[in-house]
Amino acid sequence: MFRQVLLGLGIMLLGVTSEAQDTVNLKSRIQPGMTPAQQLIANTGEDLLTGNNAGHSQTVISGYGQGSYQRDFQYQSSKINLDRVVLFVGHQFNNNIAFFSELEVTDARVENGKPKGEIGMEQAYLKFSLNPRQYFVAGLFIPRIGILNENHLPTNYNGVERPLVEQLVIPSTWSEMGIGFYGQMSTLPIAYSIAALNGLDASSFSHGTGIGGGKGEGSFANANNLAFTAAVKAFVGDFQIQVSGYAxxxxxxxxxxxxxxxLQSGMFAAPLYLGEADVQYSKAGFTAKLLGTYISYPDAGDINRAYANNTPSAMYGAYAELGYNFFETIKSEAFDNKQLIGFVRYEKLDLNSKIPENGIYDGTLKQSHLIAGLNFMPIPNITIKADVRLTSTGPLNKALQINPPPVSRIYPEQNQFLNIGFGYSF
Structure with a gap:
């Protein structure tokens, strides 16, 4: 059996090697059609500066943003929002040292004493290139976990909303203070990364929101605890395959x-483990994505006793997406650089798939979502989107209901949403 496994791996690597004549420039296979600012961006996604595309002492100002309208059919309510506006500033000091930053304003405005809106640094870090294939980063940055974290521009994903699995299970734009090492192999189309970061803060975990509340985000984060993350991404034909983890x-x-x-104390007290794997495919107008993730938190019971935040000991999420550009086969100058992408995505997640003895199970956190819609891109950096989301959850646990009906509305286990939005990057 062991020999068969080795033989299979050898055949796969030979196939990969045949496509790896020049792997120094993997970014051209990852992010075609970059904006001027994105041409400063390094090897994967949109968020790493590279010295190869920037001259000496070059500064770039760029950005992205999105707005949305949502109709909730069960509650007969609607909302419209400027979700985020992000300003990008990058500077190339010399061929080896660069700076990258993203300043984000969410929900249009921030008012004193009102629980809406936020201004914050999404990223701010230095990059030190060792050679064309390897570099270090230091500061506030987004580690390579999942698909969305390094590809979060609204022009880079289908649908008005970001995939819910990569919002609720894997926190989206998950930035922390730390150092990271990134590289790609010289003879194989494989990229890799490893990073040391400040750990999550369990006292800030909140029921029903996953682990996102525990992010430090560079704002007076506790540095007594430590975390590591690592990822390996392979490029095989028209496929990208990634495995990443966090502990x-x-x-x-x-x-x-x-x-x-x-509670115990120390750098790795009450450890949390996250594993993730994803596959992406793109060819001739067709795209496909598949992602799965699982979180294990063995000491959740101790956290609940200390902080009473009903933290689960495990959660999971997965989604599959198919898309097609209907303009792909149209041979006309009028359709050059235009896209009309139809897509369908199915997501399944449970934010309390396993609970400790002192936890309370919440059926509403076991969810499935079916999303179908269209993205129209008149130019590569503008997108107009519309989709419908059909949501199904488990029942609400009455033990968690503060104001039961008729004081509050009956919780709908089935719901439907209409989303319309726009996005840009430049």
């Missing part, structure tokens, strides 16, 4: 504070 402590409190509430 880190979640107790940022001091030894004295942790001991006083019955």
């Amino acid at each position: 880190g402590g979640t107790i940022g409190a001091s030894h004295y504070t942790a001991d006083s509430i019955g």
